[in-house]
Amino acid sequence: MKRLLLSIPVLIGVSILVFSIVRFIPGDPARAIAGVHASPQHIEQVRRELLLDEGLHVQYYVYMSNLFQGDLGQSTFSRRPVATELRERFPNTVRLSVAAMVVATAVGMTAGIISATRRYSIFDYSSMVGALIGVAAPVFWLGVMFQLLFAVQLGWLPSGGMGTFRHLILPALTLGLATAALIARITRSSMLDVLRQDYITTARSKGLIERVVTYKHALKNALIPVVTVMGLQFGTLLGGAVLVETVFSWPGIGRLMVDSILARDYPVVQGAVLLLAVTFVLINLLVDVIYAFLDPRISYGTREVE
Amino acid sequence: MEYLLQVRDLKTNFYTDSAVVHAVDGVSFDVRPGEVVGLVGESGCGKSVVSLSIMRLIQYPPGKIEGGNVLFKGRDLLKLSEGEMRRIRGNEIAMIFQEPMTSLNPVYRIGDQIGEAIRLHQGVDGPASWKKAVEMLKLVGIPRSEEVVRDYPHQLSGGMRQRAMIAMALSCYPSLLIADEPTTALDVTIQAQILELMRDLRQKINMAIIFITHDLGVIAEMADHVVVMYAGKVVEDAGVGVLFTEPLHPYTVGLIKSKPKVEDEKGVLDFIPGVVPNPLEMPAGCYFNPRCAHAMDICLQEMPPVVEVKPGHRVRCRLFNKDKGEAR
Numbered sequence: 001m002k003r004l005l006l007s008i009p010v011l012i013g014v015s016i017l018v019f020s021i022v023r024f025i026p027g028d029p030a031r032a033i034a035g036v037h038a039s040p041q042h043i044e045q046v047r048r049e050l051l052l053d054e055g056l057h058v059q060y061y062v063y064m065s066n067l068f069q070g071d072l073g074q075s076t077f078s079r080r081p082v083a084t085e086l087r088e089r090f091p092n093t094v095r096l097s098v099a100a101m102v103v104a105t106a107v108g109m110t111a112g113i114i115s116a117t118r119r120y121s122i123f124d125y126s127s128m129v130g131a132l133i134g135v136a137a138p139v140f141w142l143g144v145m146f147q148l149l150f151a152v153q154l155g156w157l158p159s160g161g162m163g164t165f166r167h168l169i170l171p172a173l174t175l176g177l178a179t180a181a182l183i184a185r186i187t188r189s190s191m192l193d194v195l196r197q198d199y200i201t202t203a204r205s206k207g208l209i210e211r212v213v214t215y216k217h218a219l220k221n222a223l224i225p226v227v228t229v230m231g232l233q234f235g236t237l238l239g240g241a242v243l244v245e246t247v248f249s250w251p252g253i254g255r256l257m258v259d260s261i262l263a264r265d266y267p268v269v270q271g272a273v274l275l276l277a278v279t280f281v282l283i284n285l286l287v288d289v290i291y292a293f294l295d296p297r298i299s300y301g302t303r304e305v306e
Numbered sequence: 307m308e309y310l311l312q313v314r315d316l317k318t319n320f321y322t323d324s325a326v327v328h329a330v331d332g333v334s335f336d337v338r339p340g341e342v343v344g345l346v347g348e349s350g351c352g353k354s355v356v357s358l359s360i361m362r363l364i365q366y367p368p369g370k371i372e373g374g375n376v377l378f379k380g381r382d383l384l385k386l387s388e389g390e391m392r393r394i395r396g397n398e399i400a401m402i403f404q405e406p407m408t409s410l411n412p413v414y415r416i417g418d419q420i421g422e423a424i425r426l427h428q429g430v431d432g433p434a435s436w437k438k439a440v441e442m443l444k445l446v447g448i449p450r451s452e453e454v455v456r457d458y459p460h461q462l463s464g465g466m467r468q469r470a471m472i473a474m475a476l477s478c479y480p481s482l483l484i485a486d487e488p489t490t491a492l493d494v495t496i497q498a499q500i501l502e503l504m505r506d507l508r509q510k511i512n513m514a515i516i517f518i519t520h521d522l523g524v525i526a527e528m529a530d531h532v533v534v535m536y537a538g539k540v541v542e543d544a545g546v547g548v549l550f551t552e553p554l555h556p557y558t559v560g561l562i563k564s565k566p567k568v569e570d571e572k573g574v575l576d577f578i579p580g581v582v583p584n585p586l587e588m589p590a591g592c593y594f595n596p597r598c599a600h601a602m603d604i605c606l607q608e609m610p611p612v613v614e615v616k617p618g619h620r621v622r623c624r625l626f627n628k629d630k631g632e633a634r
């Protein structure tokens with residue numbers, strides 16, 4: 001609950017930021033919003049609509065009240081409401097990010113757990129080297145490499161576009177790999193730390209089999225830092241989606257944003273940034289809920305101090 | 307059955323990057339059914355490693371049991387399969403630890419953690435194990451046990467947690483309990499209550515206890531027989547009365563003189579000069595010789611053998627090795 005309240009100032013901050021993007025660009029905001037090729041009458045109309053001649057506080061008030069009515073303005077490019085554009089694209093980004101997160105979690109946690117339980121084995125070394133590469137490789141480069149290898153050379157998968165499940169594989173892998181690498185590393189170190197704890201010896205001293213010790217007693221404790229990282233990583237993932245959607249021609253919010261920036265379609269850029277920010281905040285709220293579920297010491301968003 | 311447990315020449319090493327640490331170096335002692343054996347010695351002498359070795363819970367890497375026998379009810383635990391060993395852990399031999407804060411899993415309910423061993427070893431189902439957990443909590447004197455069973459460890463005080471640990475350890479009525487400094491982390495009144503509880507329960511279920519501590523006051527109160535360890539070896543063992551009235555080994559004598567304030571903050575004993583040798587730089591001969599007021603030439607060269615001076619009283623010291631010279 002407390003976290004829910006805390007996210008309100010964050011969202012207000014984001015709205016102010018987005019609000020300012022257009023107001024403080026050099027030159028005439030009305031011209032920028034109306035578009036480069038707009039007629040003088042149209043620019044004048046935009047100026048009136050945005051109340052650009054009024055004080056900033058009045059502008060912000062109107063902007064916010066429009067926002068609450070779901071009015072994000074109009075695209076200067078397609079002339080369609082921004083909200084409609086976003087509504088069309090957003091599910092695609094969600095699908096891509098969720099697929100990437102599933103890949104990242106499955107691959108990362110499995111590798112991390114096995115590395116921790118078979119420390120110093122070949123598997124441990126190779127997966128940690130792999131993780132290092134995964135973290136270091138730029139998403140953009142990785143995407144192009146995947147395209148070259150799996151689409152161009154081997155011809156196994158489509159190189160871009162959206163449609164079948166096969167279209168999803170490469171972008172999701174590209175987007176998820178860095179996160180997988182990070183999750184693997186965090187899971188490993190967190191598991192190693194937990195496996196050293198006294199309660200693990202206690203669990204073993206009861207006669208439990210190692211699998212129960214690892215997956216029941218250790219994992220649930222080890223997941224607490226992993227979930228934190230996953231929550232934070234979702235932000236990075238959304239940022240990465242911009243690149244991946246561009247590389248793979250994936251019609252999501254990121255692609256929309258890049259296209260709109262290129263077309264100087266500011267209302268859409270504003271709307272997209274706002275939507276991504278809100279998504280990020282919501283995900284962090286979700287992380288807190290998962291937290292409370294994993295760790296009984298946490299209640300109502302306050303962590304008990306030892 | 308005369309002996310419940312016979313530890314013979316137990317050796318456990320740790321293989322660190324720089325060297326091999328002989329943490330337990332040929333330890334032998336016996337435990338009779340229902341007997342309380344105190345295991346004492348300064349910090350780092352290998353008490354915890356002995357107890358984990360008996361349970362075969364030394365993790366490799368870095369640790370490994372390299373030799374000896376652990377005969378429990380006539381069977382050598384070191385030769386059992388992992389599956390057979392698991393049927394003994396928590397069922398016939400149970401353990402409790404120093405830090406009740408950290409030895410309970412923070413993310414599971416007390417009842418779940420107590421019930422786990424019951425379900426495992428007695429083949430009962432969830433609800434029945436839960437009821438048994440409540441009973442065990444009652445047995446260890448926890449008030450409102452129907453509610454506490456649903457609590458998480460952080461909701462309990464240190465003393466209550468240690469009681470819960472004891473409830474967990476005793477849930478399958480083991481014939482041997484290994485208690486590794488079970489009261490060290492508790493304040494004095496709570497400590498007295500826990501000791502009282504352990505004495506009481508030991509009577510009730512006729513269980514032997516290996517009681518590890520560096521507090522001789524606690525040993526005097528609890529133990530029937532005392533094993534004194536120094537740097538991975540047993541230096542003396544005797545019945546509790548004999549040990550306190552006629553200690554033989556200079557180390558034991560020093561320990562007893564240092565009582566009651568056994569150690570100051572730095573872990574230095576009042577009446578024994580010097581500190582425990584670094585396990586990587588053990589002195590030649592008797593490990594205790596740098597700190598010993600009676601050290602003879604031979605003590606600097608050879609590890610003394612164990613001599614049985616009287617039935618049930620053994621000491622590893624040249625002073626009592628009749629055919630080897632007089633003390634200086």
Ligand SMILES: Nc1ncnc2c1ncn2[C@@H]1O[C@H](COP(=O)(O)OP(=O)(O)OP(=O)(O)O)[C@@H](O)[C@H]1O
Pocket residue numbers: 320321322327329347348349350351352353354355356368369520585
């Ligand atoms: N995991 C480990 N890795 C390396 N060495 C270890 C490890 N565990 C124990 N040792 C070595 O074993 C020796 C004995 O340790 P142990 O924990 O048994 O001492 P202790 O008598 O229980 O001391 P305390 O009273 O502080 O609990 C230590 O000096 C240490 O060098």
Ligand SMILES: [Mg+2]
Pocket residue numbers: 353354355486
């Ligand atoms: Mg210890």
